[in-house]
Amino acid sequence: MRLSWLRAGWRFLRLPLILVVLYLVLRLVLAALSERQGFGSPDGTGLAYLAVAAAVSALRVGLLVLVPAVLAYRLVVQVTTRLLGGADAPAPPSNAESDYPRAADRDFQASSTACTTKNTPPPVA
Numbered sequence: 001m002r003l004s005w006l007r008a009g010w011r012f013l014r015l016p017l018i019l020v021v022l023y024l025v026l027r028l029v030l031a032a033l034s035e036r037q038g039f040g041s042p043d044g045t046g047l048a049y050l051a052v053a054a055a056v057s058a059l060r061v062g063l064l065v066l067v068p069a070v071l072a073y074r075l076v077v078q079v080t081t082r083l084l085g086g087a088d089a090p091a092p093p094s095n096a097e098s099d100y101p102r103a104a105d106r107d108f109q110a111s112s113t114a115c116t117t118k119n120t121p122p123p124v125a
Contacts, residue, residue, distance in 0.1 A: 012074060016067045023059040030056050 033049045 012071075016063075016071065019059060019063055019067060023056065023063060026052055026056050026059065 030049075030052045033046075033052055
């Protein structure tokens with residue numbers, strides 16, 4: 001039981017944690033690049049510095065705005081699902097358990113239907 005709770009928590013926080021680690025790594029790369037080619041350097045800014053700075057800025061906005069919004073949305077959906085659906089609510093079917101028949105079942109049904117409408121026996125496999 002406890003292991004399933006940890007797995008659910010990991011699924012909930014996996015993407016934000018990956019983004020935080022990526023941000024910290026890129027921040028270190030940006031610091032190293034700014035020692036060599038920052039805005040005040042005689043050579044000016046290089047393409048690598050500008051690309052890493054843009055990526056760090058985009059990740060910062062994502063981590064400050066988008067990630068909290070997504071986490072709040074997931075939390076609200078989780079809470080309302082448990083409150084409204086309760087523990088008895090059926091889980092949505094996975095792809096393997098869908099209501100749609102498999103292709104082999106559809107082919108078999110189609111061939112058996114075609115054979116019965118012509119009053120001929122179905123083919124023997």
